[in-house]
Amino acid sequence: MSVNKWIVSIACGIVFFSCASSKDIVYLQDVKENGRLESEFEYKTVIHIDDLLSIVVSCDDPEAALPFNTPMIGLGREVASTGQQSPPGYLVDKEGYIDFPVLGKLRVDGISRVELSEMLKEKLAVYLKNPIVTIQFQNFKVTVLGEVRNPGSYKVTSERVSIFDALGMAGDLQINAKRRNVLVMRENGKEKTFARLDLTSGNLVYSPFFYLQQNDVVYVEPSRGRIVGGNVGTFLPYVLSSVSTFVAVLALILR
Known part of the structure; x- marks a missing residue:
């Protein structure tokens, strides 16, 4: 096989393997x-231990909802780099509970945000008229x-x-x-x-x-x-350039 054909064969092989790798x-x-x-x-995000939840309660009478919106864990903590306060929230403890105003300890681990909202509305209906509960994850x-x-x-x-x-x-x-x-x-x-x-x-x-x-x-x-090559990718263009130069010179010599 001539050098030219050999070079063409190598080039075709490189193209073939490049396409195969795709x-x-x-x-x-x-x-x-x-x-x-x-x-x-069915996709459903459930509440876990150490989740930080923002829970806001509202109803027809804003004054009546105030006891259920007392300052939550995290209020007042400063973020050194920005000077801003970290978001308030109810931290789910190691047993899967949050301590909610008036209602006391509630088990929330393993239920979804929607399920917790429905549970709170049912419990708050005893105290409030048409309660609305808005829940968000603060540390997702x-x-x-x-x-x-x-x-x-x-x-x-x-x-x-x-x-x-x-x-x-x-x-x-x-x-x-x-x-x-x-x-x-x-x-x-x-x-x-x-x-x-x-x-x-x-x-x-x-x-x-x-x-x-x-x-x-x-x-x-x-x-x-x-893994095998390490940082060889950094030097690969230079290696290929040297090889191509060598092949070109060899082709001239053997012509």
Whole structure:
């Protein structure tokens, strides 16, 4: 085989393997255009120990609601870097309770925000006319680690965040990240649950881990090439440039 043909063969091989590697990069590869996937899993964010809840009570008579809106845990604490007060809230204790004005200790661990709102309205109906209860999570965050552009913990303003939302907040995956084996760790009291997600598969939406819960941790592994090569990616352009120069000179010599 001539040197020219040899060079062409190498170039074709590089192109082939580059195209093949795209199968490990593209998300949701088997989803059809205009196709629809309906998950059987019902998404519901439940309250956990150490959650910080904002609970505001109102009714037809604002004066009557005042005893149920006393200053909550966190009021008055200063944030050194900004000088602003941290948001007030009811902290769920280690036993899963909050201490609510007038009503006393209430078990809230394991129920949803909507369920807690309904429970409070039922109990407050004894004291108030047409009570309205507004509840929000104050410390809903997810943590994304590993092969992403900006690893860290991210506060979530809504209580519905998917695995793709979290990765988007972290700047998306690095090119050398494993997309078929993303680990999600979920903690519920003393129990920890782990799941592996394949971001390239449309079946991902059927997983109960597709939507994240507060304090979930997402870890993205590096590819084997990244582990073996270390920082070789930094020098790869220079290596390829030197190799191409060498091949060009060799072709001239052997012509």
